[in-house]
């Protein structure tokens with residue numbers, strides 16, 4: 001069985017973070033392991049408390065997983081601080097993790113901060129250069145590149161800047177745009193658009209986490225980055241469409257235990 005590792009924050013509400021990642025890994029037929037960076041007290045209405053873990057325990061979790069179980073792909077989500085980003089980057093290098101998907105999580109759907117302001121530079125310098133794929137949404141791409149994205153041309157400029165920082169594939173997601181969500185991929189040479197239909201709903205808590213985990217799992221299973229993104233997009237759309245309507249705010253998605261089997 002292929003192995004997938006998430007390095008991310010815990011969401012007590014079960015919709016995003018480590019919880020969404022592990023559900024997605026299972027749905028994709030991979031064995032998921034987890035490295036927790038921070039604990040959030042969170043539900044569909046928002047985040048009421050955040051506790052970042054010391055970098056040392058993040059390092060020892062990675063060592064524990066990698067020294068015994070290993071991984072075929074990994075993803076990062078909420079990393080909270082510059083210290084944790086540096087610790088993760090060092091361990092990714094030490095364990096030679098090449099299939100790394102970086103979801104540069106900064107704020108929750110509720111608007112609460114999940115990454116300290118001073119950690120952005122560490123993300124740019126230490127982690128992005130190690131990424132096989134980086135999956136920013138539009139606000140995250142703007143913060144990382146200092147490009148204000150007002151048009152499709154701006155989005156392409158931002159994707160080029162992220163690629164020049166060292167990520168091999170850059171996908172700037174379109175969930176925050178008006179109209180149908182189109183995700184834009186740049187592989188260093190060409191642009192490719194992944195089109196989807198907008199589902200009008202409040203149940204989008206964990207879409208980014210689910211998307212990046214699905215990409216990591218499909219890469220672990222040997223698919224190309226293009227195929228992995230295309231499958232991840234279909235999975236997220238279906239997961240939004242069949243969302244269980246839980247909580248009074250931004251509700252979580254539905255995950256599908258037999259998705260991978262259905263695909264084959």
Ligand SMILES: Nc1ncnc2c1ncn2[C@@H]1O[C@H](COP(=O)(O)OP(=O)(O)O)[C@@H](O)[C@H]1O
Nearest residue numbers: 137173174175176181197198199207208211236
């Ligand atoms: N309302 C929606 N309907 C269909 N797809 C969506 C919707 N919102 C987001 N997506 C898709 O979900 C994935 C995550 O995108 P996005 O919501 O932009 O990320 P984030 O959760 O990081 O803000 C992307 O593939 C995006 O196109």
Ligand SMILES: Cc1ncc(COP(=O)(O)O)c(N)n1
Nearest residue numbers: 009016017108206207208209
């Ligand atoms: C612990 C944690 N990690 C990440 C997110 C972002 O969620 P989304 O997938 O909606 O961008 C979150 N709300 N909480």
